[in-house]
Each structure stands twice: as structure tokens, then as C-alpha cells.
Amino acid sequence: MPGDNGILAALDLDRTFLAEEHRSLRDLLRLVVARDVVPAAPEWERQRRVPPGAFTHLGDLGLLGLSFPTRLGGGEAGVRGAVVFHEELARSTFGGVASSVGTHTDFSALHLARAGSAAQVDRWLPAILAGRTVAALAVTEPEASSDLTRLGLRARRDGDAYVLNGTKTFITNANLADLFFVVARTGDTGRHGLSLFAVERSAPGLANGRTFDKSGWHCADTGELVLTDCRIPVAHRIGPEGAGFGLLMRGLDHERLCLAAQAVGLAEAALDATVGWARTRPAYGGVLWDKQAVRHRIADLVGRLAAGKTLLYHAAAQLDRGADGRVFAALLKAQLPELANEIAYAAVQFHGGAGFVREGPVERISRDARFLAIGGGATEVMRDEVARLI
Numbered sequence: 001m002p003g004d005n006g007i008l009a010a011l012d013l014d015r016t017f018l019a020e021e022h023r024s025l026r027d028l029l030r031l032v033v034a035r036d037v038v039p040a041a042p043e044w045e046r047q048r049r050v051p052p053g054a055f056t057h058l059g060d061l062g063l064l065g066l067s068f069p070t071r072l073g074g075g076e077a078g079v080r081g082a083v084v085f086h087e088e089l090a091r092s093t094f095g096g097v098a099s100s101v102g103t104h105t106d107f108s109a110l111h112l113a114r115a116g117s118a119a120q121v122d123r124w125l126p127a128i129l130a131g132r133t134v135a136a137l138a139v140t141e142p143e144a145s146s147d148l149t150r151l152g153l154r155a156r157r158d159g160d161a162y163v164l165n166g167t168k169t170f171i172t173n174a175n176l177a178d179l180f181f182v183v184a185r186t187g188d189t190g191r192h193g194l195s196l197f198a199v200e201r202s203a204p205g206l207a208n209g210r211t212f213d214k215s216g217w218h219c220a221d222t223g224e225l226v227l228t229d230c231r232i233p234v235a236h237r238i239g240p241e242g243a244g245f246g247l248l249m250r251g252l253d254h255e256r257l258c259l260a261a262q263a264v265g266l267a268e269a270a271l272d273a274t275v276g277w278a279r280t281r282p283a284y285g286g287v288l289w290d291k292q293a294v295r296h297r298i299a300d301l302v303g304r305l306a307a308g309k310t311l312l313y314h315a316a317a318q319l320d321r322g323a324d325g326r327v328f329a330a331l332l333k334a335q336l337p338e339l340a341n342e343i344a345y346a347a348v349q350f351h352g353g354a355g356f357v358r359e360g361p362v363e364r365i366s367r368d369a370r371f372l373a374i375g376g377g378a379t380e381v382m383r384d385e386v387a388r389l390i
């Protein structure tokens with residue numbers, strides 16, 4: 001499978017930063033990705049979705065609950081476990097798998113563990129961890145995203161219910177999901193007027209809008225959600241009214257490290273493929289690797305990825321120790337997706353025509369890495385965050 005050359009293996013970060021349980025987790029993920037993801041994912045790409053059966057399969061293997069506490073039925077593998085999970089899913093070379101599954105595990109349902117009541121956890125979490133219920137997070141709106149204070153989808157209190165009206169866009173798992181964690185405005189403009197709701201697929205007034213055809217992440221289903229007088233019980237609000245912004249912020253460092261880990265996974269796969277290619281591709285009486293311009297460029301990129309990955313693992317270990325990880329998380333989210341894109345560009349370049357046609361992993365990685373520099377906090381927003389915190 002891609003990644004076996006282990007470009008960064010000599011660093012041996014696993015022994016420095018990971019516990020035995022994380023190393024076993026990586027072994028299991030490598031096996032599952034090679035056996036169950038890589039052979040099936042080309043068809044998932046054609047179908048434009050990771051099928052429900054893949055979620056239940058991962059659930060059966062206990063891989064959907066790694067970020068959840070054991071008292072709630074999860075694996076409690078910590079931030080390091082999540083980083084290994086996202087890195088290995090992305091090393092599959094199918095960024096859409098990491099996006100769709102990662103949205104389910106770490107970007108949406110985790111809000112239940114952080115702020116859900118016992119009744120809410122009982123109602124939804126077992127099926128989420130088993131993969132029978134697929135989850136999604138609905139924040140972005142046509143008129144607002146990076147600037148969350150502008151979100152406008154309204155939730156009006158009506159007796160023992162809320163009535164939601166508005167549109168969410170660019171939602172991962174929009175057509176696939178059974179449960180949506182929806183951020184809606186219950187109060188005044190600004191960040192304090194937002195609340196978080198769990199909206200079941202069967203809620204009256206919930207419908208899918210457009211489905212988007214994207215340049216990358218083909219197997220991650222992305223679409224609109226249209227809520228028209230969508231009535232949900234007050235009991236489906238997650239946390240107190242007005243706490244939505246704070247809840248989103250609580251998960252941010254974790255999410256940013258997960259996305260940075262996806263960037264590392266894609267970059268490692270691209271470099272592995274490129275080293276393998278350059279060492280064997282006949283050129284001018286030798287192989288491409290004989291060209292100093294090629295191997296120096298690759299050596300530089302390996303060095304920068306090694307540095308970034310080391311910081312990622314250090315940051316994950318810090319967060320697991322309870323340290324404040326805000327600067328690291330923003331820094332890594334700013335740096336690693338940009339680096340992954342640079343690496344993907346070089347990988348296509350050194351593969352020549354073979355890197356441009358839609359037949360191999362490098363071409364796909366070059367498309368799938370792109371959105372990591374935009375989603376979950378664009379690079380510019382992350383740089384602002386770093387500058388604010390240092």
C-alpha cells in the first residue's frame with residue numbers, strides 16, 4: 001500500500017510521543033486501510049460517498065469511538081489517538097475518506113460527549129459509535145462561515161420546541177447523515193446568540209438542497225441542508241441556550257490537529273510515492289533520482305515535513321497532558337496543509353504526465369490536499385490566530 005516506504009520512519013516519532021496503545025492502533029489502522037479502504041475507495045469516489053456499510057464496519061472494529069471517553073463507550077485514545085487515526089486515513093491517499101469519517105468521529109458527534117445530557121448521550125451515542133447513525137456538523141451558511149458571528153439560521157422558541165429556518169451549505173455527509181449538529185441563532189447578533197442543536201434526519205421540515213460536485217474529496221458527500229419551519233424538541237438542544245459559539249470553540253484545537261494530521265498523511269503518501277517513482281523512473285541513461293535538482297527538492301520537503309510532523313506529535317502529547325494547545329493547533333493548521341499542497345505539487349511535477357492523469361494516487365492527493373488549507377479555518381485565519389496568541 002502507499003506509505004510503505006516510510007519516508008519518516010527513521011524519525012521514530014511513535015516511540016518518542018506515543019504510548020503502546022497508539023502504536024497498536026496504528027498497526028490496526030494500516031491493516032484496515034490497506035485491506036478495506038484502498039481497494040474499495042475508487043468505487044466510493046465514483047459514488048461520491050463513503051457508503052453506510054463502511055461506517056458500520058469501522059464501528060464494529062471500535063474505530064469510531066477513539067476520541068470518546070471510555071465511560072461513554074469510547075476508546076479514550078486522546079488527541080494522539082485522533083492524530084494517528086486521521087493521519088492513517090489520509091495516508092490511504094483518499095482524502096475524502098478522512099474527511100467523511102473524520103467529520104463523523106471528531107468534528108460533529110464529539111459535541112455530544114462534551115456537552116450532551118445523559119439522555120442525549122443515551123439516545124444517540126451508541127449508534128454513532130457503532131456507525132449505524134452517521135453524524136454531520138452544520139455550521140456554514142451561504143452568507144457566513146469564517147466569520148461565525150454572522151451566522152443567521154434562526155431557531156425560534158415555541159413552547160417545548162424550537163422552530164429552525166434557514167440554509168446550511170457545504171455540509172460534509174449532508175445526504176448520508178442521520179444526525180446533524182446544527183448551529184443556529186437563538187439570540188442577538190454576534191457570538192453569544194448562537195446555540196447548538198441535534199437535528200434528526202426525520203425532523204419535519206429538514207431537507208437536502210444541492211449536492212456539490214467538487215474538485216477533490218470525491219468520496220466525501222457534500223451538500224446543502226434546508227430547514228423550513230423545522231420543529232425539534234427543546235430537549236434536543238445541546239448545552240445551554242447561547243452556548244453554541246463556546247461549544248464550537250471547545251473542540252477547535254482538537255479539530256485543527258486532526259486536520260493537520262490529515263495533511264501529514266497525504267503528504268507522506270505523496271512523498272513515498274515520489275521517492276519510489278524517482279528511484280526507478282528511467283531518465284537520461286540513469287533514473288530520475290540521479291538528478292540533483294530532483295533529489296534535493298525531495299530531501300528539502302522530507303525535512304520540512306519531518307519538522308512539522310514532530311511538532312504535531314509534540315502538540316498532541318501536550319494536549320493530552322492538559323496543556324494549552326491553542327498556539328500549536330493554529331500554527332500547525334496554518335503550516336501543514338500549505339506544506340502538503342507544496343509537496344503534492346512537487347509530487348505531480350516529478351511524476352510528469354503520470355502525475356497529471358487520473359490514474360494514480362499522486363494526482364488525487366494534489367486535489368484532496370487543497371481544501372485542507374481552507375476548511376476548518378483557512379490559513380490566513382490561522383495566521384491571525386497565531387499572531388493574536390503569541
Ligand SMILES: Cc1cc2nc3c(=O)[nH]c(=O)nc-3n(C[C@H](O)[C@H](O)[C@H](O)COP(=O)(O)OP(=O)(O)OC[C@H]3O[C@@H](n4cnc5c(N)ncnc54)[C@H](O)[C@@H]3O)c2cc1C
Nearest residue numbers: 137138139140145146170171172222374375376377378380
Ligand atoms: C468540501 C467541503 C466540506 C465542508 N464541510 C463542512 C462541514 O461539514 N460543516 C460546515 O459547517 N462547513 C463545511 N464546509 C465549509 C467550510 O468550513 C468553509 O468553506 C470554510 O470554513 C471557508 O469558509 P467560506 O467558504 O465561507 O469562505 P470565506 O469565509 O468567505 O473565506 C474565503 C477566503 O477568504 C480568506 N479569509 C477568510 N477570512 C480571512 C481573514 N480573517 N483574514 C484574511 N483572509 C481571510 C481565506 O483565504 C478564505 O479561504 C465545507 C466546505 C467544503 C468545500
